[in-house]
Amino acid sequence: MVLNYIWIAFFLVGFIAALGQWLFFGDVEVFKRIIDGTFVSARIGVMEIALPLAGVMTLWLGIMNIGEKAGAIDFVAKIIAPFFERIFPGVPKNHPANGHMVMNFSANLLGLDNAATPFGLKAMESLQSLNPNKDEATDAQIMFLVLHTSGLTLIPLAIMAQRAILGARDSSDIFIPCMIATYVATIVGLVAVAIKQRINLFHPVVIGWLGGISAFIVFMVWYLSQCMTRGELEVFSKLSSNLLLLTIIVAFIVGAMAKKVNVYDAFIDGAKGGMTTSLMVIPYLIGMLVAIGVLRNSGVLGFVVSGFNWAFTSLGINTDFTPALPTALMKPLSSSGSRAMMVDAMKTYGVDSFVGRLSCVFQGSADTTFYIVALYFGSVGIRKTRYAISMGLLADLAGVIAAIFVAYLFFH
Numbered sequence: 001m002v003l004n005y006i007w008i009a010f011f012l013v014g015f016i017a018a019l020g021q022w023l024f025f026g027d028v029e030v031f032k033r034i035i036d037g038t039f040v041s042a043r044i045g046v047m048e049i050a051l052p053l054a055g056v057m058t059l060w061l062g063i064m065n066i067g068e069k070a071g072a073i074d075f076v077a078k079i080i081a082p083f084f085e086r087i088f089p090g091v092p093k094n095h096p097a098n099g100h101m102v103m104n105f106s107a108n109l110l111g112l113d114n115a116a117t118p119f120g121l122k123a124m125e126s127l128q129s130l131n132p133n134k135d136e137a138t139d140a141q142i143m144f145l146v147l148h149t150s151g152l153t154l155i156p157l158a159i160m161a162q163r164a165i166l167g168a169r170d171s172s173d174i175f176i177p178c179m180i181a182t183y184v185a186t187i188v189g190l191v192a193v194a195i196k197q198r199i200n201l202f203h204p205v206v207i208g209w210l211g212g213i214s215a216f217i218v219f220m221v222w223y224l225s226q227c228m229t230r231g232e233l234e235v236f237s238k239l240s241s242n243l244l245l246l247t248i249i250v251a252f253i254v255g256a257m258a259k260k261v262n263v264y265d266a267f268i269d270g271a272k273g274g275m276t277t278s279l280m281v282i283p284y285l286i287g288m289l290v291a292i293g294v295l296r297n298s299g300v301l302g303f304v305v306s307g308f309n310w311a312f313t314s315l316g317i318n319t320d321f322t323p324a325l326p327t328a329l330m331k332p333l334s335s336s337g338s339r340a341m342m343v344d345a346m347k348t349y350g351v352d353s354f355v356g357r358l359s360c361v362f363q364g365s366a367d368t369t370f371y372i373v374a375l376y377f378g379s380v381g382i383r384k385t386r387y388a389i390s391m392g393l394l395a396d397l398a399g400v401i402a403a404i405f406v407a408y409l410f411f412h
Contacts, residue, residue: 006370006389007291014294021299033297041293045286050278058274060118063249064103065270066263068096070255076102083209087190087199090130090140097126101144103248109152118274120148121379128380136384137377139197142391145376146193149392150186150399151367153178159360162343166351174357177406178364179221183214185366185399193391284378288370292333301329320412321404323349324358328400331362332369332393339363358407365399 018034021027068074076099084091084098091097100123107116127141128134137145156178163171194201201207228236256263295301309322324345330338345359369392377385 007287010291010295013300014298017298017300017303030298034294037293037297038290041289042286045289046282050282050285054275054278057118057121057278058271061122061274062267062271063252064118064122066256066266067252069261069266070252070259072252072255074099082205086203086206087194088140088143089199090138091127095126095130097123097130100126104148108148120376124376124380134381137382137386137388141382142386142388143193143197145372145388146189146391146395147186149367149369149372150182150189150395151365152182152186153364156364159364163346163351163360166346168351174360174364175224176221177361177403177410179217180406181361181365181399181403183217184402185395188398189391189395192394196387196391280379284374288374289334292337292370295333296330296337301326304329320354321358321407323355324362327359328362328403331366332396335368335371354407354411357411358403361403361407362400365403366396369393369396
């Protein structure tokens with residue numbers, strides 16, 4: 001129901017904004033931009049997202065099926081069971097969903113988007129097997145989705161690479177601010193959903209795990225930023241990420257061989273679901289991407305930024321950050337759109353300017369909430385999202401606010 005209202009609102013607001021631009025500013029091209037944008041969005045949804053996703057899904061669902069046959073998923077699930085049974089009380093202690101979610105979070109942490117998506121879709125499918133009402137998201141599915149949309153990533157390599165391409169003096173100078181902002185988004189999302197679901201966050205197990213994870217992240221941030229140069233950081237990121245992925249694949253295969261599993265047959269059995277999942281999400285993706293395109297091409301975001309600038313100026317608040325807001329506003333809607341906004345801000349204001357750096361921190365502070373909702377819930381046929389979107393956007397907002405504060409602290 002929430003997606004229904006949001007989808008309708010995007011079209012109506014976009015249409016009204018387009019009419020306003022035509023009537024008051026004489027922009028006769030606005031309607032053409034919107035219609036052209038709908039075709040482009042539909043093409044992107046199929047050709048650049050769904051079809052490439054089919055290949056990645058086919059590979060990793062096959063690999064994960066080997067891991068399940070080898071017992072690896074159950075092994076991981078048992079390790080994190082004490083923590084997950086507190087924040088996912090509806091998921092049984094040794095259920096495979098626990099292992100799938102951990103692998104998704106781990107891949108996200110390392111910035112392994114291609115691996116994180118199949119792990120996440122498999123986790124959502126496992127959680128759906130526990131869902132008594134297949135059309136409506138469960139508490140566990142909402143918690144998982146909100147934690148995923150918070151976008152916790154240890155090394156924002158893609159952003160640093162883009163800064164290097166544009167000639168930044170130190171492309172990794174946004175590393176710590178990005179890490180702080182995305183961690184704030186994750187914690188706020190976790191706490192907000194826990195309060196909504198009446199989960200006890202003061203349980204010793206929860207405090208111990210969150211404290212341990214926080215300490216690990218703080219140590220990694222300190223070590224990577226203080227003890228490595230930019231070149232060493234990039235090499236470490238690429239080496240550790242790819243080595244981890246290859247190690248997982250080999251470990252699954254060896255474990256399955258030890259259990260006398262026909263590895264190739266196990267791969268084929270799991271891989272068969274890749275194309276089915278990808279085909280299922282196409283309507284959801286196209287529907288959301290087209291609506292987002294209408295909102296973007298109608299100029300609504302520009303109006304919103306101007307409104308923010310006026311409001312903050314009226315309150316006497318420094319508005320140096322407002323030119324970077326398009327990236328923050330676009331991020332929950334479209335990853336490629338927000339990336340384009342980030343690049344545009346760096347080109348317009350300078351790659352090492354305050355606005356340029358802040359736009360990068362915005363890009364790294366959270367993930368694409370509406371896209372993830374459409375993809376993950378769409379993959380299992382969930383239409384009633386309950387409070388998943390509002391909580392995901394709350395985490396996004398926390399990330400944006402944190403990004404502004406740390407950017408002023410580090411760069412202003």
